[in-house]
Amino acid sequence: MDIKVHSLPAEKMKEKIKDESQLGFGRIFTDRMLMVEWKAGQGWCDARIEPYAPFVLDPACTVFHYAQEIFEGLKAYKWADGRVALFRPEMNARRFNQSGDRICMPALPEETFIDGIKKLVELEKGWIPTAPGTSLYIRPTMIAVEPVLGVHPSNHYYFYAILSPVGAYYAAGFKPVSILVEDHYVRAVPGGTGEAKTGGNYASSLKAGMEAKKKGYDQVLWLDGRERRYIEEVGAMNIFFAYGKKIVTAPLNGSILSGVTRDSVIRLAPTLGYEVEECQIDVNDLMADIRAGKVTEAFGSGTAAVITPVGKLCYKDEVLSLTGGQVGEITQKFYDTLTGIQTGRLPDEFGWVQFVG
Numbered sequence: 001m002d003i004k005v006h007s008l009p010a011e012k013m014k015e016k017i018k019d020e021s022q023l024g025f026g027r028i029f030t031d032r033m034l035m036v037e038w039k040a041g042q043g044w045c046d047a048r049i050e051p052y053a054p055f056v057l058d059p060a061c062t063v064f065h066y067a068q069e070i071f072e073g074l075k076a077y078k079w080a081d082g083r084v085a086l087f088r089p090e091m092n093a094r095r096f097n098q099s100g101d102r103i104c105m106p107a108l109p110e111e112t113f114i115d116g117i118k119k120l121v122e123l124e125k126g127w128i129p130t131a132p133g134t135s136l137y138i139r140p141t142m143i144a145v146e147p148v149l150g151v152h153p154s155n156h157y158y159f160y161a162i163l164s165p166v167g168a169y170y171a172a173g174f175k176p177v178s179i180l181v182e183d184h185y186v187r188a189v190p191g192g193t194g195e196a197k198t199g200g201n202y203a204s205s206l207k208a209g210m211e212a213k214k215k216g217y218d219q220v221l222w223l224d225g226r227e228r229r230y231i232e233e234v235g236a237m238n239i240f241f242a243y244g245k246k247i248v249t250a251p252l253n254g255s256i257l258s259g260v261t262r263d264s265v266i267r268l269a270p271t272l273g274y275e276v277e278e279c280q281i282d283v284n285d286l287m288a289d290i291r292a293g294k295v296t297e298a299f300g301s302g303t304a305a306v307i308t309p310v311g312k313l314c315y316k317d318e319v320l321s322l323t324g325g326q327v328g329e330i331t332q333k334f335y336d337t338l339t340g341i342q343t344g345r346l347p348d349e350f351g352w353v354q355f356v357g
C-alpha cells in the first residue's frame with residue numbers, strides 16, 4: 001500500500017525533551033502519526049503519515065459506546081551504531097489481527113502494519129532517546145468510527161499509530177514490585193475477550209487495580225474467571241515462577257494475552273539453561289511452594305518494562321516475600337539477555353530484530 005507523507009509545517013514541530021530522565025511513560029508524543037482508513041465496500045484506503053493532531057469524531061461513533069477498539073505496543077531502539085531496531089514487529093502485526101478478529105474488525109495486511117510503522121519511525125527517528133533503558137514506544141490502534149448507535153460492527157475504521165519517547169523503566173535500578181492476587185474481580189473468562197488486546201479488558205481491570213493500590217500493592221495478579229484458582233497474568237504482563245532451573249507460566253488457554261515478551265522468554269530459556277513448562281498453576285499450591293522455599297523467583301514479562309521482578313505476593317491476607325526483596329539471578333539474566341538483543345549489545349541469534357530504513 002502506498003503511504004503518502006503529508007508535509008509537516010514548521011509551526012507544528014514540537015520541542016523535544018532534552019533531559020531523558022524526565023521522559024516517563026507515554027506522556028509525550030512525536031510530530032507525526034500514521035493513519036489508514038477502512039471503509040465498507042472499499043477496504044483499506046488513504047494511507048498517510050500526517051502531523052500528530054487530535055481527531056474530530058462524531059459523538060455517536062461505535063468506539064465511544066461499544067468499545068470496538070484494539071491496540072498494540074512495541075518499541076524502537078536506537079543502537080550505538082545509529083541503526084534503529086524493532087523487536088519482533090511481525091508478532092504484533094499478527095496479534096493485532098487476532099485481536100481484531102475477536103471483535104469483528106477488518107484484518108490489516110501485516111505488511112501495511114509493519115511498513116507503515118517503519119516509515120513513521122524512520123521519519124521520527126530524531127525522537128528516539130538514547131540513554132540506557134530508553135526507547136521509542138509505538139502504539140498502533142484501531143477504532144470504529146461509524147456514527148451510529150445500533151449494535152453491529154462499524155462500517156468505518158481508523159488504523160493509526162502514534163509514537164512516544166519513553167524513559168528507562170528502572171532508572172534507579174531494578175525495583176521488585178509487590179503483587180496482590182485478586183480473589184474477587186476477574187479479568188477474563190473462557191470464551192471472553194481476554195486473549196484480545198482490546199481496551200475493554202483494561203476498563204474492567206481498573207477497579208481491582210485501584211483497590212490493590214489502596215492496600216499498598218503495585219499490581220494485581222488475576223486468577224481464572226471460573227474457579228478463581230488458577231494463575232492467569234498480571235495487568236499488562238505475563239508471569240513466570242522459577243523453581244530452580246525450571247520455570248513455569250500459565251498456558252495460552254484463551255483468556256490470557258499471548259505476550260511477545262512471554263514467547264521470547266520461553267524461546268530463550270533453553271539457551272540460558274532453563275526449562276519452561278506451560279501449565280495450570282493452582283494459587284494454593286503456588287503459595288505453599290513459596291512458603292516451602294521451592295519457588296526461588298517470580299517475574300513479569302511485557303514490552304513496557306521487558307522483565308519485572310516480583311518481590312512480594314499477597315493472597316487472602318497472607319503476604320509472602322520472594323528473594324528477600326532482591327532481584328533474583330534468573331530475572332536479571334532474562335532482563336539482560338532480552339534488552340541486550342533489543343539494543344544490539346548481544347547477538348540476535350533468533351532473527352528477532354528488524355531494522356528501520
Ligand SMILES: *Cc1c(COP(=O)(O)O)cnc(C)c1O
Nearest residue numbers: 236237238257259260261302303
Ligand atoms: C500487552 C499485554 C501483555 C504483554 O504482552 P507483550 O507482547 O509482551 O508486551 C500481557 N498482558 C496483557 C493483558 C497485555 O495487554
